[in-house]
Each structure stands twice: as C-alpha cells, then as structure tokens.
Amino acid sequence: xxxxxxxxxxxxxxxxxxxxxxxxxxxxxxxxxxxxxxxxxxxxxxxxxxxxxxxxxxxxxxxxxxxxxxxxxxxxxxxxxxxxxxxxxxxxxxxxxxxxxxxxxxxxxxxxxxxxxxxxxxxxxxxxxxxxxxxxxxxxxxxxxxxxxxxxxxxxxxxxxxxxxxxxxxxxxxxxxxxxxxxxxxxxxxxxxxxxxxxxxxxxxxxxxxxxxxxxxxxxxxxxxxxxxxxxxxxxxxxxxxxxxxxxxxxxxxxxxxxxxxxxxxxxxxxxxxxxxxxxxxxxxxxxxxxxxxxxx
Amino acid sequence: xxxxxxxxxxxxxxxxxxxxxxxxxxxxxxxxxxxxxxxxxxxxxxxxxxxxxxxxxxxxxxxxxxxxxxxxxxxxxxxxxxxxxxxxxxxxxxxxxxxxxxxxxxxxxxxxxxxxxxxxxxxxxxxxxxxxxxxxxxxxxxxxxxxxxxxxxxxxxxxxxxxxxxxxxxxxxxxxxxxxxxxxxxxxxxxxxxxxxxxxxxxxxxxxxxxxxxxxxxxxxxxxxxxxxxxxxxxxxxxxxxxxxxxxxxxxxxxxxxxxxxxxxxxxxxxxxxxxxxxxxxxxxxxxxxxxxxxxx
DNA sequence: CGACATTATACAAACCTTGAACAACATCGG
DNA sequence: CCGATGTTGTTCAAGGTTTGTATAATGTCG
Numbered sequence: 001x002x003x004x005x006x007x008x009x010x011x012x013x014x015x016x017x018x019x020x021x022x023x024x025x026x027x028x029x030x031x032x033x034x035x036x037x038x039x040x041x042x043x044x045x046x047x048x049x050x051x052x053x054x055x056x057x058x059x060x061x062x063x064x065x066x067x068x069x070x071x072x073x074x075x076x077x078x079x080x081x082x083x084x085x086x087x088x089x090x091x092x093x094x095x096x097x098x099x100x101x102x103x104x105x106x107x108x109x110x111x112x113x114x115x116x117x118x119x120x121x122x123x124x125x126x127x128x129x130x131x132x133x134x135x136x137x138x139x140x141x142x143x144x145x146x147x148x149x150x151x152x153x154x155x156x157x158x159x160x161x162x163x164x165x166x167x168x169x170x171x172x173x174x175x176x177x178x179x180x181x182x183x184x185x186x187x188x189x190x191x192x193x194x195x196x197x198x199x200x201x202x203x204x205x206x207x208x209x210x211x212x213x214x215x216x217x218x219x220x221x222x223x224x225x226x227x228x229x230x231x232x233x234x235x236x237x238x239x240x241x242x243x244x245x246x247x248x249x250x251x252x253x254x255x256x257x258x259x260x261x262x263x264x265x266x267x268x269x270x271x272x273x274x275x276x277x278x279x280x281x282x283x284x285x286x287x288x289x290x291x292x293x294x295x296x297x
Numbered sequence: 298x299x300x301x302x303x304x305x306x307x308x309x310x311x312x313x314x315x316x317x318x319x320x321x322x323x324x325x326x327x328x329x330x331x332x333x334x335x336x337x338x339x340x341x342x343x344x345x346x347x348x349x350x351x352x353x354x355x356x357x358x359x360x361x362x363x364x365x366x367x368x369x370x371x372x373x374x375x376x377x378x379x380x381x382x383x384x385x386x387x388x389x390x391x392x393x394x395x396x397x398x399x400x401x402x403x404x405x406x407x408x409x410x411x412x413x414x415x416x417x418x419x420x421x422x423x424x425x426x427x428x429x430x431x432x433x434x435x436x437x438x439x440x441x442x443x444x445x446x447x448x449x450x451x452x453x454x455x456x457x458x459x460x461x462x463x464x465x466x467x468x469x470x471x472x473x474x475x476x477x478x479x480x481x482x483x484x485x486x487x488x489x490x491x492x493x494x495x496x497x498x499x500x501x502x503x504x505x506x507x508x509x510x511x512x513x514x515x516x517x518x519x520x521x522x523x524x525x526x527x528x529x530x531x532x533x534x535x536x537x538x539x540x541x542x543x544x545x546x547x548x549x550x551x552x553x554x555x556x557x558x559x560x561x562x563x564x565x566x567x568x569x570x571x572x573x574x575x576x577x578x579x580x581x582x583x584x585x586x587x588x589x590x591x592x593x594x
Numbered sequence: 595c596g597a598c599a600t601t602a603t604a605c606a607a608a609c610c611t612t613g614a615a616c617a618a619c620a621t622c623g624g
Numbered sequence: 625c626c627g628a629t630g631t632t633g634t635t636c637a638a639g640g641t642t643t644g645t646a647t648a649a650t651g652t653c654g
Contacts (some may be wrong), residue, residue: 070300109508156510
C-alpha cells in the first residue's frame with residue numbers, strides 16, 4: 001500500500017480491466033481506495049493491480065462481481081501473502097534447494113523422488129510460478145547438461161517425464177472456462193511438450209478456454225479443429241522439430257484465412273522470416289506469451 | 298468456507314441440474330436455502346453445488362426426488378466431511394452414459410466437455426475401474442470408429458489427449474512407494490501411451506514402486522535405467538509400433554541377463570514367438586497384467 | 595495546449611425472479 | 625382396462641436487478 005505509482009490508464013492495461021469499469025467497481029462496491037493526487041487523480045499500487053487481476057479472473061470464471069467483492073478480505077490476504085515474496089524469484093533459496101534435489105534424484109534415476117520434489121514445489125508455489133521459476137530453468141539445465149554429456153539420456157528423460165506428468169496435473173486443475181479460446185499444438189514431429197504445456201497453463205490462468213492438442217499434432221488434425229471451433233487464437237510451440245518449413249507451409253494452406261496464429265519456442269527462430277511472411281506472429285521464447293496474453297483482442 | 302459465490306446459472310452449469318429445476322426443488326421441497334443478494338438473486342456456495350450434484354446422481358439412479366430429499370441431512374453431512382461417494386460397482390447404465398457423453402463431446406470437438414466427463418467419472422469410480430471399465434473400452438471404440446472412418450483424426454486425438462491427461466492425474470495421486478519395483482516403457486516408435494499408463498496405475502495400486510518411462514523410450518535409455526535400478530520387473534507395452542522385431546532384439550541384447558520382462562498390448566501378438574524365444578513373457582492384452590500382478594511375489 | 599482524469603447520468607444487454615401453466619409419467623381405485 | 629390424481633421436469637411472460645459501457649461537462653498535469 002506504500003507505493004501508489006500507477007494512474008488509472010496504466011492500472012487498466014496492467015490488470016486487463018477497462019478504465020470505466022475500475023471506476024464503476026470502486027463507486028458501486030468500494031473496491032480499492034486508491035490514493036489521490038492533490039488534483040484528485042487516482043493512483044494505484046502493485047497490490048491494487050493484483051486485486052484487480054484476481055477480480056477479473058473470478059468474473060471470467062463465472063462469479064458475479066458483486067459476490068467476488070465479498071471475498072475481498074481473503075483476496076487481499078492472498079495478495080499480501082503473494083507480495084511478500086518478490087514476483088521474480090520467490091524464495092530463491094527454496095527454489096534452489098528444489099532444483100538441486102531434482103538433479104540429485106535424477107542422478108540416482110529415482111523417479112519417485114523427482115516426482116515427490118516436484119509435487120511439493122507445485123503445492124507451495126502458484127502454478128505459473130512453479131513452471132516459470134522452477135520447471136522451465138530446470139529443464140533448460142537438464143537439456144544443457146545432456147548436450148554437455150554430464151547427464152545421460154535416461155536421466156534427462158526421467159526428469160522431463162516427471163515434469164510432463166506434473167504439468168498435466170496442474171493443467172487439469174487449472175480454471176477451465178473463459179471467453180477467449182486458444183488452441184495449443186506442436187508440429188507432427190515435435191517431441192517436446194513442456195513448453196506447450198507451460199503456455200497452456202498460462203492461458204488458462206489468464207482466463208482463456210484452452211483446447212490442448214499436444215505435441216505431434218498432424219496439420220490435418222489442427223486444421224479440422226480450428227475450422228470447427230474457430231478459436232480466437234492458435235498457439236504453436238516449436239522446439240526440436242526438424243521439418244519446420246514444410247509444416248509452416250502446410251499450416252498456412254490448411255488454416256482458415258484470418259486465423260490469428262502465434263508461434264513460439266527455440267525451434268522457430270531460424271524460420272522467423274518465413275513464418276512472418278505467412279502471416280504468423282513469432283515470439284522469441286514461449287515465455288513471451290505471458291505479456292501477450294494480457295493484451296486484449 | 299461458507300462463501301456463496303455462484304449465481305444460479307453457474308450453479309446449474311457446475312451441478313448439471315437445470316436452472317428451473319433448481320428453483321422447483323427449492324420451492325417444492327425446500328432443498329437448499331441459498332442466500333439472496335439485496336435484489337433477490339440466489340447465490341450458491343460450493344457445498345450447495347455438491348449437494349445438487351449428489352441429488353442429481355440419486356435421481357439418475359432412479360431414486361425419486363422426494364425420497365432423495367429425505368436423505369438430505371446425511372447428504373449434507375457427507376458433503377461437509379468432504380467425503381467422496383463410496384466406491385461402488387460400476388453401474389452399466391452410468392458407464393454407458395459417460396461413454397456416450399464423451400463420444401458426443403468428441404463429435405463437437407469439445408475438449409473441455411470431454412475432460413469434464415472423465416473428471417466426473419474418475420471421481421466416482423476407483424481409479425482402476427475407471428480405466429478398465431470406461432477408458433479402455435472407450436478408446437478401443439474410438440480407435441475402431443476412426444478406422445471405420447466415422448470419426449476424424451481430430452476427434453480421435455482429442456479423446457486420447459484428454460484420457461492421457463486424466464490418467465496422468467490419477468497416476469500422480471496413486472500410492473508411490475512399494476517393495477517390488479517395476480519399470481514401465483514402450484518402444485521408441487510407439488505412439489500409444491494409454492495402455493502403459495493403465496498398467497502403471499494397476500501396479501501402483503497393487504503396491505508396486507513404478508518408474509514410468511513412457512511411450513517412445515529409446516532402448517539405450519531403458520537399459521541404463523534397468524542396469525542402475527535393477528527392478529523386479531520390466532513391463533513393456535506395444536500397440537502400434539512398427540519396428541517391433543529390431544526393438545526386441547536390441548532389448549534382448551541390452552538388458553542385463555535375468556531381467557524379468559513382460560510384454561503386452563495388441564502390437565506384440567505377431568511377434569509372440571520371437572519374444573518368447575528371447576526369454577520375455579507375453580500377455581495377450583495388457584489388461585492381463587492384472588492377475589499377473591497379484592500372482593508374483 | 596493536448597493528453598489524460600474526474601464526476602454524474604444514462605443505457606442496453608444479460609441475467610434473475612415469481613407465478614402459472616403444461617406435458618409426461620407413474621400410481622391407484624374402480 | 626379406464627380415468628383420476630399426484631409427481632416431476634420444463635416452458636413462458638412480465639417485470640425487476642446487475643453490470644459493462646457510453647456520454648457530457650469539467651478539471652489536472654506537464
């Protein structure tokens with residue numbers, strides 16, 4: 001509550017709640033009592049933004065705003081608890097401990113132990129933070145070590161198998177409903193599914209309806225789904241697929257005109273130009289969906 | 298948690314009871330006394346939703362609503378205790394209803410609906426029964442229909458994707474530790490993972506420690522794991538792998554002498570003889586692990 | 595001055611409520 | 625077997641509530 005730094009326009013952009021609506025909520029339900037400048041301008045703090053985000057999420061899940069507001073005390077408690085740890089690195093020591101514990105268990109090929117650590121961590125962290133701050137760096141390191149030869153294929157697979165399983169659990173328990181609809185998929189010969197799972201998780205928590213087709217999706221399959229469901233967005237993750245070029249061309253031909261499509265993952269970088277020419281949007285990493293999700297259509 | 302947050306529309310969606318019926322039940326039998334907003338709108342809590350779900354289940358089983366209502370006190374006690382409905386033998390009609398519901402949702406390409414049905418079923422049935430009596434036949438039918446051309450590739454994938462996700466959730470929440478240790482895997486070019494997941498689930502519930510390597514396991518990977526962990530058993534599922542023969546030969550060469558190995562799945566049948574000669578045990582279907590699990594010691 | 599905010603009022607779409615009626619079905623006495 | 629009666633889920637219309645957005649007139653900031 002100390003630093004009230006954002007004006008209403010910025011608060012609106014950061015939270016995804018429209019300006020008039022923020023004022024309406026304040027007037028009608030007394031949500032937030034933003035400090036005012038001498039001239040009467042509202043100023044919002046980071047905590048205020050979080051509250052707004054949470055309220056928006058609740059309404060998108062089908063809870064009426066009037067009822068959502070009644071939960072304000074618990075929401076604020078949540079926010080305060082979440083704010084105690086910096087959003088970037090929640091408890092760096094604990095994260096590092098989990099990180100090392102997984103690597104140790106992997107060295108022993110002890111899958112139950114890997115799963116146990118991931119389960120503990122995913123229980124103590126918000127799902128998205130779990131993915132962004134622990135799982136994602138962990139798998140990057142495991143991949144690097146594998147390339148460097150200090151980790152065997154078995155160890156690498158064991159970790160990614162456990163990670164995939166945990167992500168499936170998180171995804172299944174994430175909110176389901178949403179106005180906007182995204183279809184998540186990867187090329188037919190793509191083996192890595194985790195980036196896509198991470199993206200799907202972010203979308204769900206941002207209030208999207210997610211249809212998850214998974215890695216190794218035939219173009220024909222994807223086209224059928226898009227044609228029938230007409231999603232607002234198609235999100236495609238490319239990591240180690242080898243046939244990106246034919247895939248992109250087939251995709252361009254198969255998708256209905258005007259389908260908004262975003263591509264992400266390490267594997268897309270070499271084909272950025274082709275993808276752009278075909279009308280796709282390209283992200284450097286799939287982590288970059290995060291800001292993109294907020295941007296409204 | 299007595300927060301009454303859902304309006305009647307949401308309560309209807311979440312419980313599966315139609316809006317007018319919720320009101321009718323309230324009017325006629327005094328079921329639930331939802332709080333009201335100042336304007337008179339009903340608001341329901343999570344516990345209310347559970348009660349509605351339970352009532353719906355009872356009526357669908359043939360219990361008259363008037364009778365079901367008399368059980369309300371015990372229902373509410375159940376809900377308050379958070380107790381799941383006691384596991385019971387799968388009712389053929391209910392199974393059939395779920396079965397059809399999934400097929401219908403698949404026809405609409407409605408993945409959230411598929412997931413919802415599977416989630417409901419897996420909550421009401423013991424995990425193994427859920428797999429054996431619902432998921433397994435369901436996927437066989439979906440596969441058949443796909444071959445027959447009455448189901449598109451998209452619909453088939455959507456169902457198996459949702460099934461895989463649900464199985465991952467079940468597997469993650471199954472008991473972890475055990476005396477005997479089994480490693481579950483499939484050939485490097487195997488695409489179907491569900492049979493393997495089912496087997497893993499059975500093993501876990503039978504008290505085994507399971508190391509789950511998943512579909513598409515390189516032989517090298519499997520060999521490393523077996524060599525290090527020295528499991529009591531290696532279980533391998535083969536469904537639509539095309540290179541079974543080289544896989545089996547590589548496996549025979551790579552696994553340590555005396556590794557007890559069991560092979561199952563539709564894809565193994567043509568190679569039964571070779572497998573037996575190499576010292577592997579062959580099951581007709583992977584469902585046959587079930588007696589096998591118990592038998593061994 | 596231009597971009598941005600403020601308040602107050604208004605409005606339409608989506609949503610909910612009540613009460614009554616209705617159709618389908620079972621049960622029971624004749 | 626028939627019709628009467630009760631149960632149960634659904635449908636409809638009229639009228640109120642909630643909620644996001646729009647407008648106008650005015651003020652603040654850099």
